Amino acid sequence: MTLPPIFSDSSSDDLLAGLNPEQARAVEYRGPALLIVAGAGSGKTRVLTHRIASLIRSREAWPSQILAITFTNKAAAEMRERVEQLLGQAAEGMWISTFHSACVRILRREAERFGYVKSFTIYDSADSRALLKRIIKDLDLDHLGLTPAGTASRISKLKNELTDVDAFARSASANDPREQAFLEVFRRYSKELARAHAFDFDDLIGQVVFLFRAFPEVAALYQRRFRHILVDEYQDTNHAQYALIRELTRPVEPEVVAAATFEYAPREVAEDGSIPGAGLTVVGDSDQSIYAFRGADIRNITEFERDYPGAEVVMLEQNYRSTQNILSAANAVISNNFDRKAKNLWTGLGEGEKIVGFTGYSGHDEARFIADEIEDLHRDGVGYKDMAVFYRTNAQTRALEEIFIREAIPYRVLGGTKFYERAEIKDAIAYLITVANPFDEYALRRILNSPKRGIGPMTEAQLAAFAEGQEISFRDAMRRAAELGYGPKVRGSILTLSGILDHATSMALTAEGQKPTAVSDILNYILTETGYLDILRASKDPQDEARAENVDELLAVTREFSRNNPESGLVDFLTEVSLVAAADDLDDTSGTVSLMTLHTAKGLEYRAVFITGVEEGLLPHQMSADEAGGPSEERRLFYVGITRAREKLFLSLAMTRAQYGEISVALPSRFLQEIPPELISWKQSPGMVTSREGTQPRALNAQRGGPGGGHGGYSRRSNEPSSSSVGFRGGSSAAVSEPASGNMTSSLQKWREAKRAKAAAQRSGGESAFPNTILGSVQDNGDLELAAGDRVEHSDYGPGVVSAVTGVGTKRIAHVDFEEVGPKKILIKIAPITKVSTDSDGTDSDGTDSDGIGSGSTEASADAES
């Protein structure tokens, strides 16, 4: 690689070139602790990489004395690359990785100190949950409201606080049966993990902290090694991670220095014989803290100056990413969080285009809008890879994907149902784990009968009992299956599998100094010998074909891995696989639109960003409503989403959304109203979609008839001038339980009156007829029963007679002949209608089943998803 001359200059000046004064200070400051408060898009990665390069170039640290912690592996790789670019050489020996990867590295080295094999298994959350499920079932404790997910999250929280079982047992109240039941599960869980030589995600951090505390001489190895520690996204660290950093930056006591034998040349030793603690740099932005649910403690960053007295603080407030309009929206939104330190991002990039808003009738409608805009942008020269679509929940991808496929828009979903979560992939991985870590009985049991080889639950239980009785491992029990008096078929199955595993294990063994066997060879051997692939391929289940392809894909992944890391073997592969993050499989060269959750979006940026589902109940999410700090965190999440956009930002929502096969109705998010209206140009505003009045506001996403009936805390703002000037707050409530019996003439008059009033209001309102506020709301008719002959009144179309009803459940569609506008089809559940009278003389409908396609008269609100 040829570098411009400036990069080979040994002076540090070029590292400051192009930086603003604050950034430069953050690069140059030398002292024990530095906090960089980096607003969104303020160039923190640049500052961090330049700082590392500066430390190395000035000889204040060797690359191997640098530890940089990032949030994802991708960010780590990128940072490494950028530092190497700055230095013009490979900066070998730098540890740039995530918390989890760094801890695994330490644990693998030190595992044997506390009785674990080096090849311990890493349990992801799904594995943990599966284990807990089993334990709860075994202990027969599910009646006390103990769910796998619930206990998993509670255990995770405890571990994040560095509370292990014993510590918890001390504080648990002895006379609360539920507490005791949980303790029992927790204890068993810890025991099973240890037995399987496995760590869960939280252990990876916590165990390192315990290790350091229990073995000061081990801690000293790392305290001595790392002279500078840099932590990115510090606002999302939890207590365990905080403690880990504290341990790593602790000075090494003189007596430990004296007693230790270090394998590297010692770092400088102070006069008193100690080794000073490492310098710490943390970077973060409390406005972007979005992982409190996972135990992140915002105080780690807000109280940094207290934790590290004398720490220098640098504020980066100039944004280099977004246009002013986008930034103003972001600032306006986040300023609604009361408990934050004021901070104002500014940009020199100019005003830019307005934010585009869109309100769809349904999730599909919204998706179609997005697809159209993406195509427009693409025609205007914006590459697909420069666009991203964000959503709050993974379930929202479905509608988007359907449209994207139909419109042939290349896209890629990050995270979500991950490749490694598929059953066939988990099976294959379980085989590899069984080979790597013979203690992991759960992996072994998973593949015992997969592919089907006639070893059912009965046989499995017998083997387990035999193993326990003989005090041997499950694996040994399999080897001695002949002693169990099975029929020839079962015995043969067990022994064959056992033999395959033994051989695979011998393949994986590598002599000292020898290159490890390629993972692909091991996997290929297993898949061939067990017939796993052949059986999938021969299956008549059409899904098995896809499964076989997935397994092939995994084989390709292993080959790729061996090619890229010829020095790495089976265990390294398994480690990498367990620690992939959603954002890691982002490929910048892919040329596809990226779809991801708002959480995954953190740290990324795109020229054009679509934030979808900006609705009450979704963003902010329902679940966050009664969590302490929940609404604030949701707002930060929205803020993170907004600030990912460089040039174009689209905010969209849907008035109805298919959820669990039901259609539910939503209100626009409160966050929308926090954005100054002049920043948004609505292609279709909520007001345009719900341009009707006189219906009961009702947030369908809120629990119907639920406690409080508070509609998810949404405070309606329909008393604002724009909507009250409509002047029609009709008494025609949507309370369908009391069908208004009325005479037609007067209701028609009333309707015309209302229509005039509304039109007048819109004329006088001009542009602001569709401001960024919410007019009315979508009506929910619940289970309104309609039949042919019924008279209804529609707030836009006026009175009409039902000619037929088709569809079922929430998707029932009424075919109505309106007096004013003729025949229309409307979705009963959400149409702004009221039943006026029931068909009394049994008028039968004609053309009962004329389908809506092609008739062109299907009202938009009937455009519901199926």
Next chain:
DNA sequence: TCGAAAGCCATTTTT
């Protein structure tokens, strides 16, 4: 032991 059918249930974000 296994497959199909039927009910049931949950649905936030993730290293």
Next chain:
DNA sequence: TGGCTTTCGA
């Protein structure tokens, strides 16, 4: 809506 578990029959 669909993924998952349970149930039932072979």
